[in-house]
Amino acid sequence: MSVFNRPMKVLALVAVSIAMPTLGSASTMSLIDVSGPLDFSQPTGPDQTFDSVAATFSLGSDVSGASLSLDILCVLGPCAGQFYLTSSDVSAGSPSLLDLVDVSVFNVATDFGGASAIGFSGLDLMAGTYSLQMTFQSGLGGWLGSSVPNTTSLPGFSVGGAVSYRADNPLLPFFSSSQPLGYAPSFTLTGTLPNSPTAVPLPATVWLSLGALGLLWRRGAT
Secondary structure, X not given: OOHHHOOHHHHHHHHHHHHOOEEEXXXXXXXXXXXXXXXXXXXXXXXXOOOEEEEEEEEOOXXXXXXXXXXXXXXXXXXXXXXXXXXXXXXXXXXXXXXXXXXXXXXXXXXXXXXXXXXXXXXXXXXXXXXXXXXXXXXXXXXXXXXXXXXXXXXXXXXXXXXXXXXXXXXXXOEEEEEEOOOEEOEXXXXXXOOOXXXXXXXXXXXXXXXXXXXXXXXXXX
């Protein structure tokens, strides 16, 4: 029996199997963005009153492939130190050792200049509250931010308080006391949310193939 003489449902099954939308990998999106004019920075360094700055944020759901970026000001370089990510609210007090999620380093050699830095990338984070902390071991600089911030975030995601402090040990994220910042440190959090597949549009050739199948069936049936 020729394929052209088979029942119409054969063509329908073929059409459905081709036309089923395929699912691609979930796309990375901006989850929290604190921006605005970069017009302020707390003087930070080992020879300053404060050698560290931190900002708190909350995740309304788990995030995979999370990346955190921020803007660093280096007045007298080289400006070098550590980033710490802790699962704590540093505006309420020092984190504990159990709160430490990850550590990375930064090094900005430019004097009187700013640099965009990736604090962390590729992290899988559970829903909850976190703090991004930055400690200067050398140089004089700060975490650039805005006195009139423009903050955008997805529902369930939010920005908390920000503080400056002197670390008990510059190689650790702990401190005895802190002071609220008078501006909003600029940073961006991107990542992928669970259960967020992306539909991949069918190429035009698939629709052409479907049309050709229909014509062939009609010709075979006549």
